[in-house]
Amino acid sequence: MNKSIxxxxxxxxxxxxxxxxxxxxxxxxxxxxxxxKEFDERQTIARGKSWRTGFIAFIVMNLILTLLELxxxxxxxxxxxxxxxxxxxxxxxxxxxxxxxxYFKVGESKNVWWFVPxxxxxxxxxxxxxxxxxxxxxxxxxxxxxxxxxxxMFLIVFVCIxxxxxxxxxxxxxxxxxx
Amino acid sequence: MNNTxxxxxxxxxxxxxxxxxxxYNKKTKNGGADERQQIAxxxxxxxxxxxxxxxxxxxxxxxxxxxxxxxxAVLFLISILGGGFAFLLVCLWKxxxxxxxxxxxxxxxxxxxxxxxxxxxxFRWLKTSKIEYMLVFVCCFAELVVLCINLLIKTGIDKNQxxxxxxxx
Numbered sequence: 001m002n003k004s005i006x007x008x009x010x011x012x013x014x015x016x017x018x019x020x021x022x023x024x025x026x027x028x029x030x031x032x033x034x035x036x037k038e039f040d041e042r043q044t045i046a047r048g049k050s051w052r053t054g055f056i057a058f059i060v061m062n063l064i065l066t067l068l069e070l071x072x073x074x075x076x077x078x079x080x081x082x083x084x085x086x087x088x089x090x091x092x093x094x095x096x097x098x099x100x101x102x103y104f105k106v107g108e109s110k111n112v113w114w115f116v117p118x119x120x121x122x123x124x125x126x127x128x129x130x131x132x133x134x135x136x137x138x139x140x141x142x143x144x145x146x147x148x149x150x151x152x153m154f155l156i157v158f159v160c161i162x163x164x165x166x167x168x169x170x171x172x173x174x175x176x177x178x179x
Numbered sequence: 180m181n182n183t184x185x186x187x188x189x190x191x192x193x194x195x196x197x198x199x200x201x202x203y204n205k206k207t208k209n210g211g212a213d214e215r216q217q218i219a220x221x222x223x224x225x226x227x228x229x230x231x232x233x234x235x236x237x238x239x240x241x242x243x244x245x246x247x248x249x250x251x252a253v254l255f256l257i258s259i260l261g262g263g264f265a266f267l268l269v270c271l272w273k274x275x276x277x278x279x280x281x282x283x284x285x286x287x288x289x290x291x292x293x294x295x296x297x298x299x300x301x302f303r304w305l306k307t308s309k310i311e312y313m314l315v316f317v318c319c320f321a322e323l324v325v326l327c328i329n330l331l332i333k334t335g336i337d338k339n340q341x342x343x344x345x346x347x348x
Contacts, residue, residue, distance in 0.1 A: 008244045045214065048221015055228045055262065062235075062255040069255075082239045086232055093228070 037105040046102035054093030061085035076141035083146045091153050095160050103161075110165065115158035122151030219273035226269045231262030253311040257318055264322045271326075271333055 039047065065081055068074075076084070097103040104110050126148035133144045235258040242254060270276040297319045301312075 008240050011240070041214070041218075045217045045221065048217060048224060051221055051224035051228055055224045055231070055266070058228060058231050058262070059259055062231075062259050066255045078239055078243070082235055086235070089228070089232075 037108050039102065040106055043102040043106070046100040047097055050093050050097040050100060050102060053096040054089045057092035058085065058089035061088055074140060077136065077143050079143045080141050080146055083143070084149060087146070087149055087153055091156065094157055098157070098160050098164050101164075110161065112158060112161050115154045115161075119151045119154030119158065122147055122154060124151075126151055216273075216275040219275035220270060223266045223269035223273065223275065227262040227266030230265035231258050234258040234261040253315055256315055260315075260318050260322060264326065267326060268329060271329055 062085065065085060094103065126145065129147055130142070130144045133142050136142045235254070238254040238257055267276065297316060301316050
């Protein structure tokens with residue numbers, strides 16, 4: 001009991017620390033950035049629709065997991081389930097926003113090459129960490145295997161952004177030919 | 180599995196409800212909302228999304244921390260309820276709810292489904308006297324009450340504003 005309370009407090013304080021640092025960094029970046037990059041009205045509406053996609057993805061994931069639970073199908077630890085459904089919902093939002101042209105602000109660079117090393121590092125970290133802990137003693141997917149999943153998430157998002165870029169270039173070419 | 184048939188049924192009802200709202204939404208092209216309302220709804224979805232994540236995290240941690248022997252289906256359902264509730268509240272206060280669910284028919288269907296789902300939980304609670312069923316019932320009931328109170332306050336404020344505008348004119 002005491003151990004799990006300590007674990008929870010540590011987890012919550014870690015999350016709060018990350019939130020505080022990110023808010024502080026964002027404020028600093030806003031203060032020092034010369035160009036004012038913001039989402040335009042079309043993008044704000046499109047982002048709303050992407051949030052809806054994420055929201056629905058989360059509900060659907062929740063319902064699927066509930067049904068699996070009801071059917072007594074256990075394949076992973078509860079913490080893994082929580083993290084994977086959050087990851088999938090966030091990924092649904094990001095991919096939807098990318099394809100609606102609402103992920104990057106107007107005038108923002110679309111160079112996300114750093115997603116690849118980031119993703120690869122995560123996959124490697126996952127491989128190192130999960131060597132013996134990929135599955136628990138009960139045969140369930142352990143929470144450690146989420147590191148793999150987050151690495152793959154970065155790679156999938158990178159591929160989606162690349163596909164969107166190619167699509168944009170094609171449509172620009174077609175428009176140029178039509179004119 | 181037999182003990183949780185009502186659970187499974189209410190989950191299926193929830194799935195059908197989501198599908199129904201989605202189809203309705205597609206047919207009416209975002210419920211006939213204008214641009215301002217679409218932006219407000221987007222913010223409401225964002226709020227609901229994060230509420231769901233936070234609730235999911237908190238309920239999971241609470242269950243782990245206090246070693247509650249809850250069916251995790253209950254935890255998932257509570258987070259869905261919380262997310263939907265946050266979405267509805269933000270929509271309501273940003274004047275973006277009425278276009279989404281504008282017909283009386285849809286309202287009445289939603290209320291009937293809500294009552295059916297809640298009554299299933301009450302039935303399970305009375306039969307098994309398990310605390311988790313009562314928890315879902317209490318959550319549903321509390322959300323409904325808070326939503327109704329907010330709706331009343333909002334309509335009161337709107338009416339006051341209208342009368343003020345009329346007297347100014």
